Amino acid sequence: MIKVIAFDLDGTLLGRDHTVAAETLRWLHAARQRGIRLVVVSGRNEGEARKVLEGAELALAWITCNGAKTTDPHGETVCVRPMTEKSIRRVQETCRAYMETPLWWGEREQYCVGRNADAEKALRLRFSTLPVRYSPEEIRRLPAFRRMLRAIRVVPSLDALLREEQLFYKAVVVCAEQAAAAKLREALAREPGVAVAATTLFDVEVTDEKAQKGPALDRLIRRWGYTRREVMALGDSLNDLSMLEMDFGATVAMANAPLRVKQVAKYTTKSNEELGVAFAIEQLLARQEG
Incomplete structure:
Protein backbone atom coordinates (compact mmCIF):
# COMPACT_ATOMS: atom_id res chain seq x y z
CA MET A 1 0.00 0.00 0.00
CA ILE A 2 1.48 3.32 -1.09
CA LYS A 3 1.13 5.99 1.60
CA VAL A 4 3.60 8.62 0.34
CA ILE A 5 3.97 10.04 -3.18
CA ALA A 6 7.17 12.00 -3.84
CA PHE A 7 7.72 13.85 -7.10
CA ASP A 8 10.22 16.08 -8.82
CA LEU A 9 9.03 19.38 -10.34
CA ASP A 10 10.75 20.38 -13.59
CA GLY A 11 10.28 17.78 -16.30
CA THR A 12 8.08 15.68 -14.00
CA LEU A 13 5.15 17.47 -12.36
CA LEU A 14 5.51 20.62 -14.47
CA GLY A 15 4.96 21.00 -18.20
CA ARG A 16 7.19 22.83 -20.63
CA ASP A 17 5.64 26.10 -19.45
CA HIS A 18 6.74 25.33 -15.85
CA THR A 19 3.16 25.21 -14.55
CA VAL A 20 1.00 22.43 -13.09
CA ALA A 21 -1.91 21.27 -15.23
CA ALA A 22 -5.39 21.37 -13.66
CA GLU A 23 -5.79 17.63 -14.27
CA THR A 24 -2.58 16.91 -12.38
CA LEU A 25 -3.76 19.03 -9.44
CA GLN A 33 -8.23 12.87 0.13
CA ARG A 34 -7.26 9.22 0.51
CA GLY A 35 -4.72 10.03 3.20
CA ILE A 36 -1.61 9.83 1.01
CA ARG A 37 1.16 12.26 1.96
CA LEU A 38 2.72 14.34 -0.82
CA VAL A 39 6.37 15.37 -0.97
CA VAL A 40 8.00 17.73 -3.48
CA VAL A 41 11.58 16.61 -4.16
CA SER A 42 13.27 19.27 -6.27
CA GLY A 43 16.60 20.69 -7.28
CA ARG A 44 15.07 24.16 -6.90
CA ASN A 45 15.47 26.11 -3.69
CA GLU A 46 12.42 26.12 -1.42
CA GLY A 47 11.22 29.59 -2.38
CA GLU A 48 11.23 28.84 -6.11
CA ALA A 49 9.68 25.42 -5.56
CA ARG A 50 6.81 26.84 -3.50
CA LYS A 51 5.94 29.43 -6.15
CA VAL A 52 4.75 26.85 -8.68
CA LEU A 53 2.32 25.26 -6.20
CA GLU A 54 1.24 28.42 -4.43
CA GLY A 55 -2.43 28.22 -3.51
CA ALA A 56 -2.73 24.51 -4.30
CA GLU A 57 -3.69 23.71 -0.65
CA LEU A 58 -2.06 20.28 -0.70
CA ALA A 59 -0.26 20.18 2.70
CA LEU A 60 3.03 19.44 0.98
CA ALA A 61 6.39 18.55 2.49
CA TRP A 62 9.42 19.99 0.68
CA ILE A 63 12.80 18.46 -0.08
CA THR A 64 14.75 21.09 -1.98
CA CYS A 65 18.24 21.89 -3.33
CA ASN A 66 18.69 18.21 -4.25
CA GLY A 67 18.04 17.12 -0.67
CA ALA A 68 19.96 19.80 1.21
CA LYS A 69 16.85 21.11 2.99
CA THR A 70 13.68 19.39 4.18
CA THR A 71 10.60 21.25 5.42
CA ASP A 72 7.43 19.64 6.76
CA PRO A 73 3.86 20.60 5.73
CA HIS A 74 3.66 22.99 8.69
CA GLY A 75 6.65 25.00 7.47
CA GLU A 76 9.02 23.63 10.10
CA THR A 77 12.56 22.83 8.99
CA VAL A 78 13.17 19.12 9.49
CA CYS A 79 16.76 18.87 8.31
CA VAL A 80 19.45 20.94 6.58
CA ARG A 81 22.63 19.61 5.00
CA PRO A 82 24.66 22.66 3.94
CA MET A 83 28.07 22.41 2.33
CA THR A 84 31.09 22.87 4.57
CA GLU A 85 33.45 25.80 4.10
CA LYS A 86 36.19 23.37 3.13
CA SER A 87 34.01 21.82 0.43
CA ILE A 88 32.95 25.24 -0.88
CA ARG A 89 36.56 26.31 -1.24
CA ARG A 90 37.62 23.10 -2.97
CA VAL A 91 34.68 23.16 -5.39
CA GLN A 92 35.39 26.78 -6.31
CA GLU A 93 39.07 25.97 -6.88
CA THR A 94 38.27 22.93 -9.02
CA CYS A 95 35.81 24.88 -11.15
CA ARG A 96 38.37 27.64 -11.62
CA ALA A 97 40.96 25.05 -12.74
CA TYR A 98 38.50 23.89 -15.42
CA MET A 99 37.67 27.49 -16.40
CA GLU A 107 19.51 30.24 2.02
CA ARG A 108 18.34 33.59 0.66
CA GLU A 109 20.01 34.27 -2.69
CA GLN A 110 22.22 32.99 -5.51
CA TYR A 111 25.79 34.22 -5.83
CA CYS A 112 28.61 34.36 -8.32
CA VAL A 113 32.25 34.82 -7.32
CA GLY A 114 33.96 37.09 -9.83
CA ARG A 115 32.63 39.84 -12.07
CA ASN A 116 29.26 40.77 -13.52
CA ALA A 117 30.43 39.33 -16.85
CA ASP A 118 31.05 35.96 -15.17
CA ALA A 119 27.52 35.86 -13.79
CA GLU A 120 26.05 36.78 -17.17
CA LYS A 121 28.09 34.09 -18.94
CA ALA A 122 27.12 31.43 -16.41
CA LEU A 123 23.43 32.25 -16.75
CA ARG A 124 23.61 32.55 -20.53
CA LEU A 125 25.04 29.02 -20.72
CA ARG A 126 22.07 27.78 -18.72
CA PHE A 127 19.65 29.30 -21.25
CA SER A 128 21.70 28.09 -24.23
CA THR A 129 21.12 24.45 -23.24
CA LEU A 130 17.32 24.74 -23.17
CA ARG A 147 15.09 38.84 -14.12
CA MET A 148 17.32 35.94 -13.12
CA LEU A 149 20.50 37.90 -13.81
CA ARG A 150 19.32 40.73 -11.54
CA ALA A 151 18.75 38.18 -8.79
CA ILE A 152 22.37 36.94 -8.80
CA ARG A 153 24.59 38.64 -6.22
CA VAL A 154 28.12 39.09 -7.56
CA VAL A 155 30.89 39.07 -4.95
CA PRO A 156 34.60 39.71 -5.57
CA SER A 157 36.06 36.74 -3.69
CA LEU A 158 35.28 33.48 -1.96
CA ASP A 159 35.89 35.09 1.42
CA ALA A 160 33.30 37.72 0.53
CA LEU A 161 30.88 34.95 -0.45
CA LEU A 162 31.29 33.21 2.89
CA ARG A 163 30.53 36.45 4.70
CA GLU A 164 27.21 36.85 2.87
CA GLU A 165 25.37 33.86 4.37
CA VAL A 174 26.54 24.79 -16.75
CA CYS A 175 29.17 24.02 -19.37
CA ALA A 176 29.16 24.85 -23.06
CA GLU A 177 29.94 21.24 -24.04
CA GLN A 178 28.76 17.90 -22.70
CA ALA A 179 32.32 16.60 -22.63
CA ALA A 180 33.43 19.53 -20.45
CA ALA A 181 30.59 18.87 -18.01
CA ALA A 182 31.50 15.18 -17.85
CA LYS A 183 35.14 15.98 -17.06
CA LEU A 184 34.16 18.47 -14.37
CA ARG A 185 31.73 15.97 -12.80
CA GLU A 186 34.52 13.38 -12.69
CA ALA A 187 36.93 15.84 -11.06
CA LEU A 188 34.41 17.02 -8.47
CA ALA A 195 27.76 14.63 -3.85
CA VAL A 196 27.77 15.31 -7.59
CA ALA A 197 24.63 15.13 -9.72
CA ALA A 198 23.15 16.74 -12.83
CA THR A 199 19.86 17.77 -14.37
CA THR A 200 21.11 17.63 -17.96
CA LEU A 201 24.25 16.42 -19.71
CA PHE A 202 25.54 20.00 -19.76
CA ASP A 203 25.40 20.78 -16.05
CA VAL A 204 27.00 19.85 -12.76
CA GLU A 205 25.27 20.10 -9.38
CA VAL A 206 27.27 19.82 -6.17
CA THR A 207 25.90 19.44 -2.64
CA ASP A 208 27.06 18.05 0.66
CA GLU A 209 27.53 14.28 0.43
CA LYS A 210 24.48 13.76 2.67
CA ALA A 211 22.31 16.08 0.58
CA GLN A 212 20.80 13.82 -2.06
CA LYS A 213 17.17 13.34 -3.01
CA GLY A 214 16.93 9.63 -2.22
CA PRO A 215 18.49 9.66 1.26
CA ALA A 216 16.60 12.86 2.16
CA LEU A 217 13.29 11.26 1.21
CA ASP A 218 14.22 8.11 3.12
CA ARG A 219 14.98 10.13 6.28
CA LEU A 220 11.66 11.98 6.00
CA ILE A 221 9.44 8.93 5.54
CA ARG A 222 11.15 7.10 8.40
CA ARG A 223 10.54 10.15 10.59
CA TRP A 224 6.85 9.76 9.71
CA GLY A 225 6.94 6.05 10.54
CA TYR A 226 6.65 4.68 7.00
CA THR A 227 8.74 2.04 5.27
CA ARG A 228 10.27 2.30 1.82
CA ARG A 229 7.74 -0.08 0.31
CA GLU A 230 5.01 2.47 1.16
CA VAL A 231 6.55 5.15 -1.09
CA MET A 232 6.07 6.00 -4.77
CA ALA A 233 8.76 8.32 -6.23
CA LEU A 234 8.59 9.99 -9.65
CA GLY A 235 11.37 11.79 -11.52
CA ASP A 236 12.86 12.51 -14.90
CA SER A 237 16.44 13.71 -14.64
CA LEU A 238 19.89 12.60 -13.59
CA ASN A 239 19.59 14.30 -10.20
CA ASP A 240 16.62 12.00 -9.50
CA LEU A 241 18.78 8.87 -9.76
CA SER A 242 19.50 8.70 -6.02
CA MET A 243 15.73 8.60 -5.44
CA LEU A 244 14.77 6.20 -8.24
CA GLU A 245 17.62 3.81 -7.47
CA MET A 246 16.36 3.21 -3.92
CA ASP A 247 14.12 0.26 -3.16
CA PHE A 248 10.95 2.28 -2.69
CA GLY A 249 7.68 0.48 -3.38
CA ALA A 250 7.29 2.14 -6.77
CA THR A 251 9.94 4.17 -8.58
CA GLN A 263 16.74 1.85 -16.60
CA VAL A 264 16.93 2.29 -12.82
CA ALA A 265 13.19 2.92 -12.28
CA LYS A 266 10.73 0.08 -11.79
CA TYR A 267 8.10 1.72 -14.01
CA THR A 268 7.77 4.33 -16.73
CA THR A 269 4.77 6.66 -17.03
CA LYS A 270 3.76 9.12 -19.73
CA SER A 271 5.82 12.26 -20.36
CA ASN A 272 5.38 15.45 -18.39
CA GLU A 273 3.65 17.01 -21.40
CA GLU A 274 1.20 14.07 -21.38
CA LEU A 275 0.51 14.55 -17.63
CA GLY A 276 2.49 11.49 -16.62
CA VAL A 277 2.24 12.21 -12.88
CA ALA A 278 -1.56 12.41 -13.09
CA PHE A 279 -1.64 9.15 -15.07
CA ALA A 280 0.59 7.37 -12.54
CA ILE A 281 -1.52 8.53 -9.57
CA GLU A 282 -4.73 7.52 -11.35
CA GLN A 283 -3.34 4.04 -11.98
CA LEU A 284 -2.08 3.77 -8.39
CA LEU A 285 -5.41 4.73 -6.83
CA ALA A 286 -7.28 2.36 -9.12
CA ARG A 287 -5.05 -0.56 -8.04
CA GLN A 288 -5.24 0.29 -4.35
CA GLU A 289 -9.01 0.61 -4.40
CA GLY A 290 -9.71 -2.24 -6.79
Missing part, protein backbone atom coordinates in the same frame (compact mmCIF):
# COMPACT_ATOMS: atom_id res chain seq x y z
CA ARG A 26 -7.04 17.13 -9.45
CA TRP A 27 -5.23 13.80 -9.00
CA LEU A 28 -2.91 15.20 -6.35
CA HIS A 29 -5.97 16.28 -4.38
CA ALA A 30 -7.52 12.85 -4.94
CA ALA A 31 -4.44 11.24 -3.40
CA ARG A 32 -4.53 13.61 -0.42
CA GLU A 100 34.04 27.11 -15.29
CA THR A 101 31.94 29.41 -13.10
CA PRO A 102 29.69 27.98 -10.37
CA LEU A 103 26.58 29.72 -9.10
CA TRP A 104 26.22 29.30 -5.35
CA TRP A 105 22.79 28.78 -3.77
CA GLY A 106 22.49 30.21 -0.29
CA PRO A 131 15.34 22.67 -25.73
CA VAL A 132 14.36 25.94 -27.43
CA ARG A 133 17.51 27.34 -29.04
CA TYR A 134 18.30 31.03 -28.76
CA SER A 135 21.21 33.10 -30.00
CA PRO A 136 23.28 34.94 -27.35
CA GLU A 137 21.57 38.21 -28.25
CA GLU A 138 18.11 36.63 -28.05
CA ILE A 139 18.97 35.23 -24.63
CA ARG A 140 19.99 38.67 -23.34
CA ARG A 141 16.62 40.08 -24.40
CA LEU A 142 14.54 37.39 -22.68
CA PRO A 143 12.62 38.80 -19.68
CA ALA A 144 13.32 35.63 -17.67
CA PHE A 145 17.06 35.97 -18.33
CA ARG A 146 17.13 39.61 -17.26
CA GLN A 166 25.94 31.05 6.85
CA LEU A 167 24.35 28.27 4.82
CA PHE A 168 25.17 27.33 1.23
CA TYR A 169 23.24 24.37 -0.07
CA LYS A 170 24.32 23.86 -3.65
CA ALA A 171 26.67 24.88 -6.47
CA VAL A 172 25.49 24.72 -10.08
CA VAL A 173 27.73 24.86 -13.14
CA ALA A 189 33.32 13.45 -7.69
CA ARG A 190 36.86 12.83 -6.42
CA GLU A 191 36.49 15.56 -3.82
CA PRO A 192 35.67 14.22 -0.35
CA GLY A 193 32.50 15.31 1.39
CA VAL A 194 30.40 16.24 -1.65
CA VAL A 252 8.61 5.81 -11.74
CA ALA A 253 10.51 7.49 -14.56
CA MET A 254 8.84 9.91 -16.93
CA ALA A 255 8.70 9.01 -20.63
CA ASN A 256 10.78 12.13 -21.30
CA ALA A 257 13.57 10.92 -18.98
CA PRO A 258 17.01 9.88 -20.29
CA LEU A 259 17.56 6.16 -20.82
CA ARG A 260 19.74 5.86 -17.73
CA VAL A 261 16.91 7.15 -15.53
CA LYS A 262 14.39 4.78 -17.12
